[in-house]
């Protein structure tokens with residue numbers, strides 16, 4: 001089945017209003033001609049309104065990087081899915097490896113977050129990925145399968161159908177060390193198989209992005225693989241030229 005490719009920028013905790021303004025303006029200028037639904041940027045919470053305004057009328061969608069697993073109430077510092085919906089957020093990353101490792105986010109919490117987002121019609125981008133030790137220990141498939149299994153169990157194939165999955169090997173994030181297209185493809189196939197064990201139709205439709213040091217120079221080869229449906233881009237999404245060149249690889 002043909003799946004539309006997608007490129008999502010993850011700005012992480014970078015940028016301030018003035019630099020965002022030129023980045024968003026540049027992205028808009030360069031990507032104005034892109035088809036709707038092919039590109040998104042996930043910006044820090046305080047800049048959702050700025051990004052919403054800057055991207056309005058453009059084909060680039062707005063995304064967030066995290067969400068609370070709680071609905072509302074006394075959770076100081078947290079941001080709910082309902083709040084994100086107020087900003088017309090279309091995508092939200094959950095389970096990024098930085099959140100799993102630095103903020104002890106478990107797959108159970110990731111599953112609850114995905115569920116909250118789906119209730120607001122926001123597409124969760126469910127991240128999974130193994131560490132270098134896990135890969136070297138021959139555990140990569142097992143680790144990512146288990147991370148996705150927990151979420152799949154919670155939101156079911158219908159929830160996965162409304163989500164995007166991102167395979168992000170931890171050893172490739174921000175390191176400049178990219179997985180080879182073949183290495184990424186075999187993990188993507190494992191993830192698609194796991195979804196297929198619940199629902200074949202969802203498995204053939206769900207988009208699985210690759211993330212980890214994607215650059216203009218490697219995007220074409222990665223995105224050409226059968227089960228790689230685009231990318232989740234960290235560092236390179238902060239540079240207009242690089243992000244635009246990576247997006248050009250999905251048209």
Ligand code: PEP
Pocket residue numbers: 010168172173174175176211212213214232233234235236
């Ligand atoms: C990420 O953090 O999601 C990521 C893929 O980062 P980078 O592209 O910088 O490796």
